[in-house]
Every structure is written in structure tokens, then in C-alpha cells.
Amino acid sequence: MATEAIACDDLAIGHDGRAIMSGITFTLEPGRILAVVGPSGCGKSTLMRALSGLDDPVSGSSRLLGQDLTVASAVERESALRRLGFLFQGSALFSSLTLRENVELPIREFLAPPRRELRQLAEYKLSLVGLADAMDKLPSEISGGMAKRAALARALALDPEVLFLDEPGAGLDPVTAARMDELILKVREAFGTTIVMVSHEVPSILRTADFCVYLDTDTGRMGAYGPPKDFLAPSSHPRAHAFFTLTHRT
Numbered sequence: 685m686a687t688e689a690i691a692c693d694d695l696a697i698g699h700d701g702r703a704i705m706s707g708i709t710f711t712l713e714p715g716r717i718l719a720v721v722g723p724s725g726c727g728k729s730t731l732m733r734a735l736s737g738l739d740d741p742v743s744g745s746s747r748l749l750g751q752d753l754t755v756a757s758a759v760e761r762e763s764a765l766r767r768l769g770f771l772f773q774g775s776a777l778f779s780s781l782t783l784r785e786n787v788e789l790p791i792r793e794f795l796a797p798p799r800r801e802l803r804q805l806a807e808y809k810l811s812l813v814g815l816a817d818a819m820d821k822l823p824s825e826i827s828g829g830m831a832k833r834a835a836l837a838r839a840l841a842l843d844p845e846v847l848f849l850d851e852p853g854a855g856l857d858p859v860t861a862a863r864m865d866e867l868i869l870k871v872r873e874a875f876g877t878t879i880v881m882v883s884h885e886v887p888s889i890l891r892t893a894d895f896c897v898y899l900d901t902d903t904g905r906m907g908a909y910g911p912p913k914d915f916l917a918p919s920s921h922p923r924a925h926a927f928f929t930l931t932h933r934t
């Protein structure tokens with residue numbers, strides 16, 4: 685078994701072969717929570733897609749659960765995807781499907797269990813996130829906080845070893861956001877899941893993340909990597925420090 689869940693070395697990410705952020709180098713052990721931070725448009729979502737193998741990086745290498753994504757075949761990528769969960773920015777629930785059907789979808793696609801088992805698996809995941817009473821609702825019938833939790837239930841559908849969460853707390857009031865943090869920590873504790881999450885919410889990052897990667901738009905390179913508390917120190921990376929302290933006064 686690989687000792688690290690994610691390892692990237694001098695990774696450059698972008699679109700159509702053009703790099704928007706480069707020099708991304710770090711390793712993350714299984715069961716750790718990593719926060720990806722940086723100004724809007726710096727490439728956080730693009731990095732998540734590259735780390736998960738959904739998109740190709742521009743250059744450099746990236747390993748996920750021991751698999752080198754840059755040389756992986758389509759079949760190997762597919763089997764890596766089976767071990768991941770993804771909560772997309774904006775939740776991206778299918779609007780014509782109920783919450784239960786949204787969670788059933790990946791289970792049906794990858795495991796194709798008998799109908800009753802499928803239903804039970806989806807119901808279990810929805811009750812984990814506190815949506816037992818809303819399973820038959822459509823996305824248009826629920827609040828933003830409930831949509832985030834439903835998207836988390838769908839990301840958990842296949843018992844992922846690595847969970848990618850793109851702004852799970854964005855747009856939530858502080859109390860609901862704190863509940864989302866608790867849920868993320870509960871998932872890690874219960875299943876040992878490795879979690880990579882994009883967040884702009886400093887209190888949430890300080891509560892949940894073991895490490896933080898700061899993408900620096902001023903240089904177009906990874907600016908800093910380390911435990912979030914380190915960035916509260918004035919001697920830390922200046923723009924990472926500003927991100928942590930301008931938005932959050934201790």
C-alpha cells in the first residue's frame with residue numbers, strides 16, 4: 685500500500701496546455717485533511733480536477749493512491765475514480781432527480797446492486813448527513829445547506845478513500861458551516877478518509893485542516909504548504925498570512 689494518498693511533484697495545472705499555476709509539490713498521508721486556498725481564479729478547482737485525475741495536468745507528476753496519473757491507462761483511471769468522491773463547487777445535483785436518486789446514481793453505475801440494496805445504501809448515506817427526512821425531495825425543494833449535505837452524501841456514495849470537496853461551506857451561515865465542518869471531521873474519523881477541500885473560510889480551515897496549500901497568483905506558483913496555524917505567524921508567507929489574518933482576526 686502507498687504510504688501517501690496524494691503526492692505531486694512540480695505539478696503545473698491549467699487548461700488547453702497553458703499553465704495557470706505551477707511548482708505545486710507536496711505529499712499528503714492517508715487520513716489527512718488538506719485545505720486548498722488562494723484568491724478567486726487562482727486555480728483551486730483546476731487543481732482538484734488534476735489531483736483527482738478528472739483532468740490532465742499541464743506538466744509535472746501526480747500520484748493518487750499509489751497510481752501515477754500521468755501514465756495511467758483509461759482503465760486504471762476508471763478504477764482510481766471508483767475510489768474517490770467529489771463534491772463539486774455549487775453542489776451540481778441533478779435537478780430532475782430526488783436526493784435519494786442523486787445518491788443512487790454513482791452506486792448504480794459502479795456497483796449495480798439489487799434494487800433494495802441500492803435504496804438502503806443511498807438512505808444510509810443520506811442519514812449520515814442528516815437528510816433522512818428529505819430523501820424524496822428534489823434539489824429545488826431544499827435549502828443551500830441541505831444541497832451541500834446532499835452533495836456530500838453523493839460524494840460518499842462509494843465509500844471513497846479520498847474525498848474532494850470544492851467549497852463545501854461556501855454560502856452557508858456560520859452555524860450551518862460549523863455543522864458541515866463537524867460532518868467532515870466525522871467522516872474522517874469514521875472512515876479514515878483523506879480529504880482535500882477548497883475553502884475561503886478561515887475559521888473552518890483552522891477547525892478541520894491538518895495542512896494547507898496556498899496558491900499564489902502574484903507569482904503563478906504554489907506559495908506555501910504547511911499546517912494552517914503556521915500562517916497566523918507574521919513570519920510566514922506574506923500573502924498566505926494576509927489571507928489568514930485579513931479575513932480572520934484571532
Ligand SMILES: Nc1ncnc2c1ncn2[C@@H]1O[C@H](COP(=O)(O)OP(=O)(O)OP(=O)(O)O)[C@@H](O)[C@H]1O
Pocket residue numbers: 699700704722723724725726727728729730731773
Ligand atoms: N474549462 C476551462 N477552460 C478554460 N479555462 C478555464 C476552465 N475552467 C476554468 N478556467 C480558467 O482557469 C482559471 C482558474 O479557474 P478555477 O476555477 O480553477 O479557479 P478557482 O481558484 O477555483 O476560482 P474560484 O475561487 O472563483 O472558484 C480561471 O482563470 C478560469 O477562467
Ligand SMILES: [Mg+2]
Pocket residue numbers: 728729730773850882
Ligand atoms: Mg473554484
